[in-house]
Amino acid sequence: MIELPLLFLIPSIIAAVLVGFVCSTMGTFVVRLNLSSIGYAMSHAAFAGAAFGLMITIDSTITALFFAFGTALIIGPLAEKARLQSNIIIGFLFSIMIALAFIFLNYVPGEAAKGSALRILWGSLFSVDYNDLLLLLFLSFLILAFVFVFYKELLSVMFNRKLAESSGVNTRLFFFAVLFFTGFAVSLSLKLVGGLLVFALIINPTSSAYQFFYDFKKIMIFSPIIGIISCLVGFYLSLLTDFPIGASIVIVSAIFFAIAIIVSPKRKKGNGKRNILKNQI
Amino acid sequence: MLQDIIDLRRIETIYEGEKIPVIYDINLKIKSGEFVAIIGPNGAGKTTLLETINGLLDYISGEGFVFRKEIKKNKSQIRKEIGYLIQNFEIDPLAPFLCKDIVMSGRTGKIGTFRFTTKKDWDKIWYSMGLVGMIDFANRPIGKLSGGEFQKILIARALAQQPRLLLLDEPFSNLDYASKIQIETLLNRIHEKYKITIVMVSHDLNFVPVGCNRIIVMDKGRIIMDDKKEKILHSNKINDIFKNGGRK
Ligand SMILES: Nc1ncnc2c1ncn2[C@@H]1O[C@H](COP(=O)(O)OP(=O)(O)OP(=O)(O)O)[C@@H](O)[C@H]1O
Numbered sequence: 001m002i003e004l005p006l007l008f009l010i011p012s013i014i015a016a017v018l019v020g021f022v023c024s025t026m027g028t029f030v031v032r033l034n035l036s037s038i039g040y041a042m043s044h045a046a047f048a049g050a051a052f053g054l055m056i057t058i059d060s061t062i063t064a065l066f067f068a069f070g071t072a073l074i075i076g077p078l079a080e081k082a083r084l085q086s087n088i089i090i091g092f093l094f095s096i097m098i099a100l101a102f103i104f105l106n107y108v109p110g111e112a113a114k115g116s117a118l119r120i121l122w123g124s125l126f127s128v129d130y131n132d133l134l135l136l137l138f139l140s141f142l143i144l145a146f147v148f149v150f151y152k153e154l155l156s157v158m159f160n161r162k163l164a165e166s167s168g169v170n171t172r173l174f175f176f177a178v179l180f181f182t183g184f185a186v187s188l189s190l191k192l193v194g195g196l197l198v199f200a201l202i203i204n205p206t207s208s209a210y211q212f213f214y215d216f217k218k219i220m221i222f223s224p225i226i227g228i229i230s231c232l233v234g235f236y237l238s239l240l241t242d243f244p245i246g247a248s249i250v251i252v253s254a255i256f257f258a259i260a261i262i263v264s265p266k267r268k269k270g271n272g273k274r275n276i277l278k279n280q281i
Numbered sequence: 282m283l284q285d286i287i288d289l290r291r292i293e294t295i296y297e298g299e300k301i302p303v304i305y306d307i308n309l310k311i312k313s314g315e316f317v318a319i320i321g322p323n324g325a326g327k328t329t330l331l332e333t334i335n336g337l338l339d340y341i342s343g344e345g346f347v348f349r350k351e352i353k354k355n356k357s358q359i360r361k362e363i364g365y366l367i368q369n370f371e372i373d374p375l376a377p378f379l380c381k382d383i384v385m386s387g388r389t390g391k392i393g394t395f396r397f398t399t400k401k402d403w404d405k406i407w408y409s410m411g412l413v414g415m416i417d418f419a420n421r422p423i424g425k426l427s428g429g430e431f432q433k434i435l436i437a438r439a440l441a442q443q444p445r446l447l448l449l450d451e452p453f454s455n456l457d458y459a460s461k462i463q464i465e466t467l468l469n470r471i472h473e474k475y476k477i478t479i480v481m482v483s484h485d486l487n488f489v490p491v492g493c494n495r496i497i498v499m500d501k502g503r504i505i506m507d508d509k510k511e512k513i514l515h516s517n518k519i520n521d522i523f524k525n526g527g528r529k
């Protein structure tokens with residue numbers, strides 16, 4: 001275990017909490033809208049973007065954002081109209097983005113920078129700087145406001161797009177808002193969790209929350225809670241064991257998910273009646 | 282004189298990526314307060330017609346007005362006043378929504394952007410769940426309902442919107458006899474009491490609600506008959522289209 005003064009850790013701890021919050025909140029929408037594949041593509045685009053930033057030595061968060069939004073803009077409309085099957089999106093874009101990232105990383109100038117190049121692969125405790133923290137804070141507020149103000153629209157769209165559309169909701173707007181925020185979230189989480197693993201933080205906590213509740217509101221509350229706890233526990237584990245932080249956060253969230261599957265009331269047979277009652281409360 | 286709530290002129294609607302319009306030469310006027318049934322065999326274009334009316338599908342020629350507003354230009358505005366019941370809706374059993382939230386979601390457009398669901402809105406939501414007799418199901422997960430129960434929740438969803446126009450695609454599908462009677466009575470009642478205009482698609486000639494006085498017959502993408510209920514039910518042509526007299 002590395003001995004560090006707590007004060008020194010505080011920015012990273014805050015970052016971990018915020019990363020957990022933004023990723024797993026967006027996860028609830030990504031999972032429900034079946035956007036996993038495009039989200040997956042976006043997170044690897046962000047990774048390639050960050051690598052590009054390191055190569056041309058500008059802030060990797062900015063280039064990550066550009067790549068993620070670019071991906072959303074290009075494949076968003078295709079995915080929306082179901083013109084592209086999601087496994088094609090994954091297979092094609094995932095490989096291209098990873099290939100690009102490796103090429104960019106190869107050309108990162110300077111020996112010292114090579115270290116930071118590796119960090120965007122699997123994340124690092126101390127790579128989050130003050131600007132990243134501010135951006136994360138800003139995004140968290142944005143997402144909170146988005147969910148709070150548009151809760152009824154989001155619920156409507158999550159249930160069924162066509163029905164939502166038919167009662168006067170502009171579902172296109174929400175589809176792209178979700179993509180946009182997801183791209184934003186993965187780009188900002190990259191430095192902490194790492195480009196290869198960040199998407200797990202979108203999917204795992206939400207999937208755990210889905211195992212327990214039938215009430216969308218509860219999923220909206222518990223998914224970020226599980227996400228934040230995963231990040232904090234992962235953080236601690238990383239300090240304790242010297243695991244890369246991204247890896248340990250993802251392992252923790254995966255363990256939560258496994259536990260959720262095992263104890264899930266939704267998956268138990270035989271006591272279905274009781275579960276319905278439980279869900280009524 | 283009563284206002285035309287729906288006014289379609291020489292409408293043609295085509296699905297994206299297709300070459301031939303699915304419905305064509307549609308001329309249709311429906312006045313405020315009418316209760317109309319659209320019947321026709323599978324693939325006649327009934328669903329397409331309904332979705333052209335609420336703008337889910339764009340027509341490629343002709344003109345269409347709902348509430349005297351051009352459909353294409355005022356989609357979200359007119360949809361707030363239209364309750365729509367989708368045909369054969371499938372729901373995943375693990376869907377994380379409670380029935381009351383689904384009914385509430387019908388009111389989303391009506392309540393409006395940047396507004397929150399108030400106590401008054403919830404009153405309407407509970408009221409419409411009461412109308413279909415589904416209050417007890419309010420806190421049940423939506424995926425755990427039977428087909429008929431789910432159908433009633435979707436009807437409540439359309440009603441919660443307090444629409445001026447109801448578009449119902451096969452409202453009686455999945456319902457047992459008692460529930461059919463119940464929903465039929467309900468439709469008659471809200472039609473009388475609130476003067477809602479109802480356009481309903483049905484397969485079953487034997488199940489045209491009493492309050493409905495006009496029947497539109499569609500076949501192969503066109504309206505081939507449009508008349509008073511009695512006339513249609515007693516015409517010979519109907520028997521040709523529905524070879525077995527409308528029974529499935
Ligand atoms: N998404 C689509 N893309 C292309 N063609 C479609 C699409 N949906 C329907 N069609 C075609 O349009 C025609 C009319 O379909 P529609 O759903 O309006 O029929 P319907 O009268 O509602 O039939 P049913 O009684 O089976 O519900 C059908 O021939 C169908 O093949």
Ligand SMILES: [Mg+2]
Nearest residue numbers: 327328368450
């Ligand atoms: Mg149909």
